[in-house]
Amino acid sequence: MKNILYILFLLPTLMLSQEVLKGVVMETQDTNNELPVLDANVVWLETTIGTTTDFDGNFTIPYKKEYKKLIISYIGFTTDTIEINEPNFLRHVLRPKGDLDEVLVKTRRKASATSYIEAQNVIKISSAELLKAACCNLSESFETNPSIDVNFADAVTGTRQIRMLGLKSPYILITTENIPSVRGAAQTYGLSFIPGTWVESIQVTKGAGSVTNGFESIAGQINAELQKPLTDHKLFVNAYGSVNGRLELNTHLNTKVTDKWSTGLYLHGNLRDQKFDKNDDSFLDIPLMQQINVMNRWQYTDGEKGWVSFINFRFLNDEKQTGQVDFNPDTDKFTTNAWGSEIDTRRYEVSAKLGYVNPDIPYQTAGLQVSYSDHDQESYFGFNQYNIKHRSIYANAIYNSIIGDSRNKVKTGLSFTYDDYEELVNADTFARKENSLGAFFEYTFDNLDDVNLTAGVRVDNHNRLGAFITPRLHIRYTPWEKSALRFSAGRGKRSANIFTENQQLFSTSRTVNLVNSGGEIYGLNPEIAWNYGFSYLQGFTIFGRKGDVTLDYYRTDFQNQVVVDWENPDEISFYNLEGDSYAQNFQAELNFNVADRWDVRLAYKYYDVQTQYRSGKLEKPLVPNHRIFANTSYETQKSENGAQWKFDTTFNWLGEQRFSSTSTNDVAFQLPENSPTLGTLNAQITKVFSDNFEVYLGGENITNVRQDNPILGAEDPFGSNFDTTFVYGPIFGSMYYAGLRFNLN
């Protein structure tokens, strides 16, 4: 705030009327952007003649020659006395009070929290929470949050899968700034293509979600807000290194170009070029990789006229190599010398948002989002080849207003999607084009007290999914103080991308059995599911300490699903669901502030995810029935320059997980019915030296828990029992890392 300038100038505007003084009061908070101040007090010194500024910061005050000194004041800002000799138009910029003489009325905000008042069950994860684990990318951002489960990497690619309500990420709508981003060809690796430092905050919506972002979400929505050129640091540098050979560098450069335009350049690079095989199975424990990820954002803000815009350009190049330690791609690709794999991804993305707030009527807003992406993955796994090209267009226009008064809000709009897929699966080519045009309407009622409700419906016409209706409903009721009862219900529909979502199948000796039933998507039908949920949140105070308890129950029922059947160890089958498929999830969560700056979070989760396979109704493989989560964080008192220590520890316990059947294998290649239970512990210490510099040191899986033989048939990767998909726990063992963050404003 030190560099906030005190600006005062009188505009020599000729006024016709001499009896009044007119002017405008502005403020500059953390940015150099001037915003009008509403309700600033404007009073003539030693008189009772005063007024306040309106929505645009404007004021009009009676003027007489005797009035010489005008006092302008607003809470949190220095009170200014201005000498007035002529009643010319006055433009005044208020200066925030300095840090030292400011009386702070502030409570520490929780790093992640569930709202007491919103209709949807939304968990907001702030940037403070994101710093608790040195998350390198979005897939690792959820490790301190119990609502999202991060699963262990598969044995070959090192990719982490997330689950919500027991369902895999394809059933979650993942958006960046409300534009669907991790979908289609990006489904499997897409989360690792969003660097952690780019993320400003995350909103996790459990259950059906809103209709405004499309029809695909089933289990919930995850939205990542990215850093914004106007509010991010002018310069930010993050460097990270870990003992497993991973090096990362993140740089943000933000600058103001004109009064209204700002731009930011965000660069991410990561590299791992050391080979590790701690379990001596001749396979790399984690792949070699390198990634270059660049984003350029342009932000336009015109507060007076009410326009806001973002334009983003992104480029990504990601290369992974994995397989046997001795594998050399130049000499061994497509040979039996050694088993190896390379996955190369290139992605271009352009997106733009345009928002308008009617300056006269702030509840009338309109927005337009458009994006184009071109995703190209070329890969092979042993002798299996898999390529996918996906070009996608997304457009969404939204209009917000009220009916009668601001207790009744409406959102309506149109959306358009286009997806062009081209896939090569060994010798077979698969291609399809999808497009849809839809309209949505969402009504929100809020009685400003104990009830609010969001009811939405959308109608879409899709070339492969047909014409269909997507209804969604969220209700919140507060029966007594500090509580929220929520109910949600909604429908989702999507086309499964069977190969890209299950591409671990290529790192096995399994054959693909695609049961064509004449459906529109590679012979399969679209997936349709209904999701219902109840949630109860209760805040409390015990011994003067605040806490809250959440009890959630969610159920997803599939009307149709593309069943991914791993139950025969020699093949993987895809077929339309015949019978039941559902996911039930119960979660109990406790958050408690034990002492000043010391928080504890505990959660228990129960999952019951079952599907009717051809071989019977079975639990989904590798989904534990029980999970326990515990997190505690403590920070020391912040000193004046922002220096402090922060400590954070997360414990995860997973119950037994079912292995898909291996009973037809030779005895030597049979697995038990279930995996053992396991617990992992992560911890991180951050030393903040000042608001501009901090270093952190952490460990993942400190107790060194490992799955001993993650790869079945590792000794003969070209044999008939080779399978890398039976991964239930960490492969690498304990891992330590250190990093630093530096910024300049």
Add this chain to the structure above:
Amino acid sequence: MMTTTFAQNKNAKASIEVDGVCLMCKSRIEKGAIKTKGVKSAVWNIETHQLSLIYDERKTNIKAIEANVAAVGHDTKDVKATDEAYNSVHDCCKYRDETIQADHKKPKGGGGN
């Protein structure tokens, strides 16, 4: 910006002073105001005590809105709440009481800074 109005504005804006002390008052004041037919938006600022309104001049006027705010127990510049209405507000919201006013000026919350 001149005060003369040519036609009745269906999105008229106004800002009136309403007495109150806390977030509970804020919710009560805003509810009282918005329940007036014709009021489209009502936002009360806890620090400046200003209630910013957008309303349809054809359906209501400032007097009517002030009356409704006073009816839930909050004094406006022109209309004072009746004692009966004032007594209906929560004890911690008794904004006419100087000790309660002082209470609300104290920094709140522990932890952090």
